[in-house]
Amino acid sequence: MHDAVIIDAVRTPVGRxxxxxxxVRPDDMAALVIRELVRRTGVDPALVEEVYLGCANQAGEDNRNVARMATLLAGLPQHVAAVTFNRLCASGLNAINxxxxxxxxxxxxVFIAGGVESMSRAPYSLPKAERGYPWGNITGYDTTLGWRFPNPRMEAMFPLEQMGETAENIYALSCDATGPLAGGPISREEQDAFALESQRKAVAAIRDGRFRDEITPVEIPQRKGAPVIVDTDEHPRYRRNAAGEVELDTSLEQLARLRPAFRKDGTVTAGNASGINDGAAALLLTSSDKARELGLQPLVRIVASAxxxxxxRTMGLGPVPATRKALARAGLTMDDIGLIEINEAFAVQSLACMR
Structure with missing residues (x-):
């Protein structure tokens, strides 16, 4: 079996x-990062076996295999195949795996893998009638987030809950003294504090330039004048001071004033939940032998995934059994791990996984 390594990674800024x-169209965003990745690494694009991209929506300009569209738009040779994966929030990570x-x-x-999403450009969707001019009303769906065209059989099996409601279900699970989450209820205060710390870390990273090398600027043409260059994440809540430096623009007091977003007496708010964003990323993966042959310096070796x-109803707990499976495949335990990163869909979900 060959070793798989990551050589480099490029992304756009995260847009609100x-x-x-x-x-910016999602296929254009994806093409931008693919093109920049090839330029930065100097790899011959003809060596790329395939391009794998994750995309959760695929209802609009990202339809019909956006990975293939982006590969062609990026100028890669036509013989380079491409495929799009959909594992919802984990689509890009799945492409890398x-x-x-x-x-x-x-x-x-040699592979290129990553993901793309434009939630801003997600279209509205209407069902097609089984016969022409049917009686009655039809339901349209905003494809930005949530269910669309649900199967009645699925609805009979599980409630059609939004992602935020599944986070509330995790909070309820934490209140069950006989449940799997030891330590008592994951309170609103604990969630807000965790969310604030994440915002603080993100703003500090922007301020200190830690993301600068991985971000490729996006050029936005204007009707008049020079294009606008976007080179900084928009999503962490920050402001710029008189010196132009970024500063955190939220606090525990501000977070505490936000109303629950999904249930009347809930704990999940816009302040302790992930945002609705736009962006794209691409990574270059090779075998360790090919990296040596091409004189490329790997960043990391991928040992296992799961x-x-x-x-x-509690989908956010998925990282727990997935982590256990990955550790078992790698022959490791948690004691062997020096750094853990978890996708913070909701503060309550991350806290529950940590427990």
Missing amino acids: HGGALAA QAARAIKAGEGD AAGVDP
């Missing part, structure tokens, strides 16, 4: 919903 990147598995299996030595299914 309706923000600076709302004018699949590329690593292909390398380990000997199916190629996915696991859980009760859809």
Whole structure:
């Protein structure tokens, strides 16, 4: 079995919903990071076996295999194949894992993997009638987030809850003294404090330039004048002081004033939940042998990966069994791990996984 390594990674800034990147098509965003990744690494694009991209929506300009569209738009040779994966929030990570598995299996030595999403440009969707001019009303769906065209059989099996409601279900689970989450209720105060710390870390990283090398600026053409260059994440809540430096623009007091977003007496708010964003990222993965041959310096070696299914009503607990599976595959324990990163969909979900 071959070793799979990551050589480099490029991303756009993270744009707010309706923000600076709302004018950019997702296939163009994905093409931008692919093109920049090839330029930065100096790898011959003809060596790329496949491009794997994750995309959760695929209802608009990101439809019909956006990975292939972006590969062609980026100028890669036509013989470079591409495929789009959808594992919802984990789509981009799944693309990276699949590329690593292909390398380990000997199916190629050079892959580009990543993801793209434009929630700002997610379209409205209408069902097509089974026959022309039917009686009655039809339901349209905003494809930005949540269910669309739900199967009645699925609705009979599980409530059609929004992601935020599944986070509230995790909070309720933490209140169950006989449940799997030891330590008592994950309070609103604990969630807000955790969310604030995440905001603080993100703003500090922006201020200190820690993201500068991984971000490729996005050029937004204007009707008149020079294009606008977007090179900084929009999403952490920050402001610029008189010196132009970024500062955290929220506090525990401000977070405490926010109303619950999903349930009347709930704990999940806009302040302790993840945002609605736009962006794209691309990574270069190779076998360790090919990296040596091309004179490329790996950043990391991918040892193992895993996915696991859980009760859809508490979907945010999925990282727990997935982590256990990945550790078992790698022959490691938690004591061997020096740094852990978890996708903070909701503060309550991250805190529950940590427990």
